[in-house]
Amino acid sequence: MRPDLDIIEEWIQPGSRVLDLGCGDGTxxxxxxxxxxxxxxxxxxxxxxxxxxxxxxxxxxxxxxxxKGLANFRDNSFDTVVMTQALQAVRHPDMVLExxxxxxxxxxxxFPNFAYWRLxxxxxxxxxxxxxxxxxxxxxxxxxxxxxxxxxxxxxxAEKNIRILDRSVVDTEHRSHFLSRTLPNLLGQIAIYRISx
Numbered sequence: 001m002r003p004d005l006d007i008i009e010e011w012i013q014p015g016s017r018v019l020d021l022g023c024g025d026g027t028x029x030x031x032x033x034x035x036x037x038x039x040x041x042x043x044x045x046x047x048x049x050x051x052x053x054x055x056x057x058x059x060x061x062x063x064x065x066x067x068k069g070l071a072n073f074r075d076n077s078f079d080t081v082v083m084t085q086a087l088q089a090v091r092h093p094d095m096v097l098e099x100x101x102x103x104x105x106x107x108x109x110x111f112p113n114f115a116y117w118r119l120x121x122x123x124x125x126x127x128x129x130x131x132x133x134x135x136x137x138x139x140x141x142x143x144x145x146x147x148x149x150x151x152x153x154x155x156x157x158a159e160k161n162i163r164i165l166d167r168s169v170v171d172t173e174h175r176s177h178f179l180s181r182t183l184p185n186l187l188g189q190i191a192i193y194r195i196s197x
Contacts, residue, residue: 004192005031007168008082008108011194012036016079019043019103022086026053026060033058042136046172066091070099081085088146097195101162106196115149118191150191157195166194
């Protein structure tokens with residue numbers, strides 16, 4: 001698994017119910033089903049990823065959050081709702097967070113930190129939108145439409161009365177360092193948050 005998924009799986013209880021929004025090829029859910037006996041569903045829009053999920057035996061629903069939302073799920077249907085590297089790609093990230101916590105007791109979200117010092121320098125020196133490992137696209141073909149920083153996300157959580165239970169600040173290899181924990185908005189590349197009401 002990707003190293004960020006290793007961090008996430010530690011926050012998920014054995015035997016729990018999990019919904020993975022933008023589940024990709026189902027790697028996380030496949031692992032959680034085998035190793036932690038979770039019952040889960042993934043939501044995905046990429047046909048190739050959906051096929052990979054089916055091959056792994058992962059329950060997957062083809063659903064676009066921007067079009068359909070999550071209204072087809074009842075309140076408190078899950079213990080944990082996960083969204084990795086997709087919050088910045090939806091049209092209404094604030095509403096998605098609200099829906100995640102309507103459906104689950106907890107939510108886990110990851111996103112790239114747009115205030116990372118190298119991105120700031122790139123923009124300053126190049127005068128162009130930054131590209132990096134965590135933001136590999138050019139401005140005109142990026143799926144990311146709502147880039148944010150750690151501070152932006154935490155301010156949104158405060159505004160929505162969302163509690164931050166845990167936060168992990170990592171680099172592109174998903175390693176945590178003392179300096180990135182000390183100055184996360186400047187030195188952290190990727191944010192991993194566990195949230196609840």
